[in-house]
Amino acid sequence: MNVLVNNRFPAVDVGALALSGYVHRHQVAEGVIALYHPFGHEIAFIPEELAEPLDARRFEQLPPEILNDLIQRSFLVPEDFDRTALDQVSVPPIKGFFSLWLLMVQTCNMACRYCVVEADKQTRKVAQDPEKTQAGTRMTPETADRAIEVFRDNLERNRQPFAKTTIYGGEPLLNRLTVAHVVPRLRQMRWEGQTQPLEILCFTNGLIYDPKITDIFAENDVTVGLSLDGLKSHNDASRPLLNGGGSFDKIVASLKRYKEAGVRVGLSCTIGKHNKDDLAEIAAFFADELGVNAFQLQTPIDVPGNRNPLYVQMGEAAKPAWEAFKAMRARGGEEGLAMRRLVPFMTGRFHHRDCAAVGGELVVSPDGTLGPCHNATIGGEQYFNGNVTDPKCNPEVQSNFIEWHARMPVNMPGCHGCSFIGLCGGGCPYNALINKGSIWEKDPQQCYYMKNYVDLLLEDCWERYVESRHSAQAGGLGL
Ligand code: SF4
Numbered sequence: 001m002n003v004l005v006n007n008r009f010p011a012v013d014v015g016a017l018a019l020s021g022y023v024h025r026h027q028v029a030e031g032v033i034a035l036y037h038p039f040g041h042e043i044a045f046i047p048e049e050l051a052e053p054l055d056a057r058r059f060e061q062l063p064p065e066i067l068n069d070l071i072q073r074s075f076l077v078p079e080d081f082d083r084t085a086l087d088q089v090s091v092p093p094i095k096g097f098f099s100l101w102l103l104m105v106q107t108c109n110m111a112c113r114y115c116v117v118e119a120d121k122q123t124r125k126v127a128q129d130p131e132k133t134q135a136g137t138r139m140t141p142e143t144a145d146r147a148i149e150v151f152r153d154n155l156e157r158n159r160q161p162f163a164k165t166t167i168y169g170g171e172p173l174l175n176r177l178t179v180a181h182v183v184p185r186l187r188q189m190r191w192e193g194q195t196q197p198l199e200i201l202c203f204t205n206g207l208i209y210d211p212k213i214t215d216i217f218a219e220n221d222v223t224v225g226l227s228l229d230g231l232k233s234h235n236d237a238s239r240p241l242l243n244g245g246g247s248f249d250k251i252v253a254s255l256k257r258y259k260e261a262g263v264r265v266g267l268s269c270t271i272g273k274h275n276k277d278d279l280a281e282i283a284a285f286f287a288d289e290l291g292v293n294a295f296q297l298q299t300p301i302d303v304p305g306n307r308n309p310l311y312v313q314m315g316e317a318a319k320p321a322w323e324a325f326k327a328m329r330a331r332g333g334e335e336g337l338a339m340r341r342l343v344p345f346m347t348g349r350f351h352h353r354d355c356a357a358v359g360g361e362l363v364v365s366p367d368g369t370l371g372p373c374h375n376a377t378i379g380g381e382q383y384f385n386g387n388v389t390d391p392k393c394n395p396e397v398q399s400n401f402i403e404w405h406a407r408m409p410v411n412m413p414g415c416h417g418c419s420f421i422g423l424c425g426g427g428c429p430y431n432a433l434i435n436k437g438s439i440w441e442k443d444p445q446q447c448y449y450m451k452n453y454v455d456l457l458l459e460d461c462w463e464r465y466v467e468s469r470h471s472a473q474a475g476g477l478g479l
């Protein structure tokens with residue numbers, strides 16, 4: 001049977017077509033199936049009774065407009081489509097680095113139960129007396145200056161239009177000397193090709209509040225990221241002080257002081273057993289009670305030795321995380337984890353990389369060595385080498401970065417044929433490394449999460465489609 005698909009396409013031998021193996025299906029309402037194709041993020045809603053003839057290739061039972069639509073949007077494809085589909089996907093090359101992470105210290109004054117730093121015996125020992133952190137685990141101003149030079153040279157060489165820097169640790173404010181030194185220097189940094197001001201962030205746990213540092217942040221337009229795992233009961237179950245007490249009151253007091261001083265604040269909330277069922281309530285609390293309408297849920301990762309006692313399967317947390325996104329959206333705010341994939345989804349873009357560690361992130365540890373991921377200093381030490389203090393330092397040619405930059409689903413045979421390959425980005429290579437021994441393994445959090453995430457997205461699209469049809473009818477369009 002030949003059908004003319006439309007004026008642009010020649011007649012197609014429909015008998016030679018079949019539903020692409022990449023297509024995912026999900027029931028979004030009674031009698032309605034959503035089909036999702038990862039190339040271009042195409043969605044089609046079809047009546048449930050058409051699913052069986054579609055599978056059995058009895059295309060004559062499909063209404064012609066549905067058949068044509070499924071062919072045009074590559075749900076129905078020729079036999080060799082799936083085999084060659086990935087060859088057509090263009091992978092944007094990495095142009096140097098755009099994100100610098102400066103690890104001020106490798107120690108912390110808190111004892112979060114899921115933290116890689118806390119789980120590490122060496123750093124935990126030092127953490128008992130964090131203010132006396134030894135040289136070598138504390139970045140000096142000279143090392144920070146060299147890191148900035150290496151980064152700036154790279155930005156200029158690649159004519160990067162936009163860049164950001166994250167001041168991080170352990171707890172970075174245990175090294176206020178270098179923080180105070182580095183922030184104005186970052187703000188003064190310029191490079192050829194720059195089109196936007198450098199974004200500067202400092203991630204702190206909020207236990208130390210230093211008014212002098214706050215003034216420096218306010219003067220230099222630094223955004224503070226505070227970690228808070230929810231309401232008091234959630235946060236204090238996961239983020240205890242070194243003496244075992246709760247940290248919630250101190251974090252919230254710091255948040256208020258930063259805001260009063262005119263410093264922009266975002267919140268980061270790590271998902272775990274302690275909060276996974278209450279994420280929508282937590283989003284509402286952040287927006288309504290704390291006045292923060294930008295926050296980021298963090299996917300739980302394991303710590304070396306599988307010793308994260310709060311670890312949960314992200315697939316189980318997908319629905320509450322989606323509800324948190326919706327709660328924030330209803331308040332005009334944003335939740336970063338959901339948005340990370342919504343943007344490529346809405347623009348039809350293939351989402352190759354889920355994390356900047358596989359595409360443009362340059363992490364400098366306190367002693368000046370360089371690596372791709374800020375957590376990998378513990379459990380991924382083999383990926384830290386070179387040193388910013390070496391005058392010949394050029395991270396772009398280092399094998400650690402070259403390997404991580406290639407680590408994405410299109411280069412992972414186990415991911416080929418997956419329905420979510422256009423939206424997944426491969427999750428967290430570090431979680432794959434510590435769970436399965438290699439960054440080239442699948443992140444154990446990812447597949448289950450992606451299935452549930454896409455199902456929720458399809459349900460949301462269906463709800464909006466139905467709403468828009470109702471309002472169009474109410475407006476008299478009769479669509
Ligand atoms: S690899 Fe994992 S732990 Fe490292 S930066 Fe990326 S998401 Fe975070």
Ligand code: SF4
Pocket residue numbers: 409414415418419420421424425426427442443446447448450
């Ligand atoms: S990690 Fe899992 S969900 Fe992601 S592309 Fe690979 S197989 Fe698909």
